[in-house]
Amino acid sequence: MTEPLRPMSTGQVLDHTFALYRRNFLLFVGIACIGPAAYLIFQLLMVGSAVVPVGSQRTATAGLSFGFGVIAGVIVMLAGMAIAHAATVKAVAAVYLGRKISIAAAYRSLSGRIWRVLGVFSLVMLISGAAAGVIILLAVLIGTVAVVGGAKAGTAGTVLGVIVGIGAAVVGGLAAVAIYIRYSLAVQACVVEDVGVVASLKRSAVLSKGSRSRILTVYFVFGVLSYIVAFGLGAIAAAGGALLHNPMLAMILIYVATFIAGALNGPLATIGISLLYYDERIRKEAFDLQLMMSNLEAPGLPVAPPAPTPAQI
Numbered sequence: 001m002t003e004p005l006r007p008m009s010t011g012q013v014l015d016h017t018f019a020l021y022r023r024n025f026l027l028f029v030g031i032a033c034i035g036p037a038a039y040l041i042f043q044l045l046m047v048g049s050a051v052v053p054v055g056s057q058r059t060a061t062a063g064l065s066f067g068f069g070v071i072a073g074v075i076v077m078l079a080g081m082a083i084a085h086a087a088t089v090k091a092v093a094a095v096y097l098g099r100k101i102s103i104a105a106a107y108r109s110l111s112g113r114i115w116r117v118l119g120v121f122s123l124v125m126l127i128s129g130a131a132a133g134v135i136i137l138l139a140v141l142i143g144t145v146a147v148v149g150g151a152k153a154g155t156a157g158t159v160l161g162v163i164v165g166i167g168a169a170v171v172g173g174l175a176a177v178a179i180y181i182r183y184s185l186a187v188q189a190c191v192v193e194d195v196g197v198v199a200s201l202k203r204s205a206v207l208s209k210g211s212r213s214r215i216l217t218v219y220f221v222f223g224v225l226s227y228i229v230a231f232g233l234g235a236i237a238a239a240g241g242a243l244l245h246n247p248m249l250a251m252i253l254i255y256v257a258t259f260i261a262g263a264l265n266g267p268l269a270t271i272g273i274s275l276l277y278y279d280e281r282i283r284k285e286a287f288d289l290q291l292m293m294s295n296l297e298a299p300g301l302p303v304a305p306p307a308p309t310p311a312q313i
Contacts, residue, residue, distance in 0.1 A: 006282065007279060007282055007283050008275070008279050010214045010217050010218070013214070013218065013272060013275050013276055013279065014218065014221060014272065016275055017218075017222075017268060017271045017272040017275060020092065020095055020096070020271055020275075021267060021268060021271055023095075024091070024095050027091055027095075027101070027102070027103060027106075028088060028091065028267035028271065029263050029264060029266075029267065030103040031084055031087045031088050031091055031103055031106055031107075031267065032084050032088065032262070032263050032264075032266035032267045032270075033084075033263045034080040034081075034083060034084040034087075035077050035078070035079075035080035035081035035082075035083075035084050035262065035266070036077070036080075036258070036259045036262030036263050036266065037080070037259065037263075038076045038077050038079075038080040039076065039077035039080070039258075039259070039262075040255055040256070040258070040259040042076065042077075043255040043258075044252065044255065078121075078125075079118060081121075081266070082117055082118055082121035082122075082187075083107075083110065083114060083117060083118070084266065085117075085121070085187055085270050086110055086113070086114075086117040086187055086190070086191045087103075087106040087107050087109075087110060088106070088266075088267050088270040088271065088274070089187060089188050089191045089192065089270065089274050090106045090109045090110065090191060091106045092270070092271050092274040092275070093191075093192055093274070094106075096274075096275070096278065110191070113190065113191065113194070116190055116196060116197055116200075117187060117190060117191065119197040120186045120187050120190045120197050120200045120201070121187060123197060123201065124180065124183045124184075124186055124187075124201070127179060127183065128176055128179050128180040128183075129176075131175065131176050131179045132172070132173070132176035135171075135172030135173075135175050135176060136169060136172050136173075138172065140169075177216070178212065181208065181212045181215050181216055181219070182204065182205055182208055182212065183201050183204045183205065183208075184204065184208060184215050184219075184273055185203070185204040185207050185208050185215075185273065185276070185277045185280070186200040186201050186203070186204040187200070188204075188273065188274055188277040189203035189204055189207070189277070192277070206284075207277065207280040207281065207284065208280070211276065211279075211280055214276060215273065215276060218269065218272040218273060218276060219269055219273075221272075222265070222268045222269040222272060223269070225265070225268065226261070226265035226268070226269075229261050229264060229265055230257075230258070230261040230262075230265065233257040233258075233260055233261045234254060234257050234258070234261070236257065237250075237253040237254045237256065237257035238250070238253075238254060240253050241253045241254065
């Protein structure tokens with residue numbers, strides 16, 4: 001079923017996201033399994049190190065091994081998430097335009113683009129993380145100076161200093177989020193338009209301009225939903241683990257619950273942001289008309305015969 005190519009409100013974007021997810025549940029969840037599955041494997045491999053009793057001779061070694069395992073697992077998980085994110089974008093493009101696509105086909109379509117996708121994903125995370133780090137550091141310095149200076153004025157000055165520090169941290173966090181949102185359409189641009197890493201970030205900055213509040217709304221809605229699902233599954237796993245009276249099995253249950261939550265929640269925000277990407281192109285670049293013209297000019301389509309000339313009548 002081809003989705004209507006027309007500008008959508010934020011509510012319509014959310015509604016279409018749920019509709020696409022529901023109609024193509026196995027496709028999107030199957031694609032989204034890669035990142036969480038990679039991390040689950042690392043967690044299962046390291047589960048023995050995580051439950052070494054405190055005070056045993058292997059505690060320090062096991063703790064170091066577990067730490068390196070977690071770092072390696074996070075790196076592999078992030079790489080898997082980036083690739084799954086790009087494959088989901090390709091799947092959204094297909095189902096949005098009424099074309100059939102499989103899980104394998106979505107991943108095959110990334111051939112020759114994986115390194116660019118990883119580059120875009122890493123650069124966005126690096127820019128956002130660096131910005132957040134710098135801003136938080138400045139917030140800490142401002143807060144420290146405010147608290148020290150306020151202490152000389154008594155309790156009221158100290159409280160004011162703490163408020164200033166917290167306020168600076170909040171502003172810094174919001175600034176970091178704004179930077180991330182600015183480049184939140186970069187993977188879509190890289191995959192759909194087949195452009196390079198830097199060009200993808202520039203495209204995202206252009207397309208997201210004027211609609212960053214809508215992007216934030218989509219992330220917020222699906223972030224809250226993801227937290228609810230993850231919390232619920234985690235609570236069930238924790239309760240089941242408590243009944244088993246076995247720390248290792250209890251931890252495995254929690255890991256599996258985290259994997260399920262990641263697979264279920266992962267596609268939603270990507271689908272929503274991908275729909276916003278198309279919506280912005282429709283609004284700013286008449287993408288719907290471009291697509292219509294490209295379909296009319298596609299080879300193999302029937303062409304109307306020319307009108308007869310007077311001599312032929």
